[in-house]
Amino acid sequence: MAGTVIGPGLSIDGELTSEDEVVVQGTVRGTLTSSDAVSVGAGGVVEADIRAAALSVAGNVTGNVTANERVDIQAGGRLIGDVKAARLTIADGASFKGNVDMEV
C-alpha cells in the first residue's frame, strides 16, 4: 500500500516530510517533501512547495515544484507555480501556469 495517504476531508497545515510515496486526496498547506513519488489526486489540493522524486498532478497544486525525475500534469490537473524537473508532461486538458526549468 501507499506509504502515506492524505484522504479526502483531511487537511494538514505545516510541513510534511516523507521517505515513502505520498498520495494527497485532501489538502496540504505548507511544504511537502518526499524522497519518493508524490501524487495529487483529482480532489486533492496542495498549497505548498513540493520536492519529490516524481510528481503526478490530477488535482490542484499551487506552489513551486522540484522533482528529481519527472512531473506529470494529468487531464483535469492544475498547477500554478514554477517547475524544475528533468522531464515534464502536460496532458491535454491540464492547466499550467509558471516557468519550466528542465536543466537544459
Added chain:
Amino acid sequence: MAEGSVIGQGTVVRGNVRGDGSLEIYGRVDGDVLVTGDVTLGDQASVRGDVTGARITIGGTVVGELRGSEAVILERTAQVTGDITAPRVGIEEGARARGALRTEEPAAQAAERGRAEQRRTVPRPLEMPRRAEAPAPRAVEPPPQRAVASAPPPQKRQPPAPVVPAFRGLQARKKKVRGR
C-alpha cells in the same frame, strides 16, 4: 482507501492534522491531530500534540492529551504522557500512561450535546459550562471588579486627607500660639 488517511512509517508531519474520516499514523506527527473518525497509532508511531477523535487506539508514543468521543484504547506497546478523556477507556497490560484519566465525554463534545448535565458533573470550570452559566457569573463577577477598581482611589485620597487638616491644625495652633 478513499475514506481513510494514512501517515506512513517514513513520514513526518510538523503541523496540525485535521479533518473528516479516519486516520492511521505509523510515522510521526509534531502537532495536534483532530479528526471526526477513528485514530489508530501504530507501535512505531509518535505524536507530540493532542489527539482528538472518535475511537482512539494507541500502540505508540503520545505526548499530549487524548480525547475520544467514543473510546481510548492503550495497547500494550503504548506510552502516553498526558490526560485521557473518553466515555470508555481501555488500558492493556504493559501500556504506560501518565496523566489524569476521565471516563466521560470530552468537554467540547459533551458541551455540544447537553450543557446543563455537564455543568453539574464537571467540578472543574471548563469553557463551555462557563458560557452556559453566563448570566449568573456576570451578575456576581462585576461587583468585585468594581470593588477592586474603586478601592485604590480612596487609598490614594485618604492619606492626604488627614495630613492636610493636621497641617492646618498645626498652623492654626501655631497662629494661636503666635497670637497669644
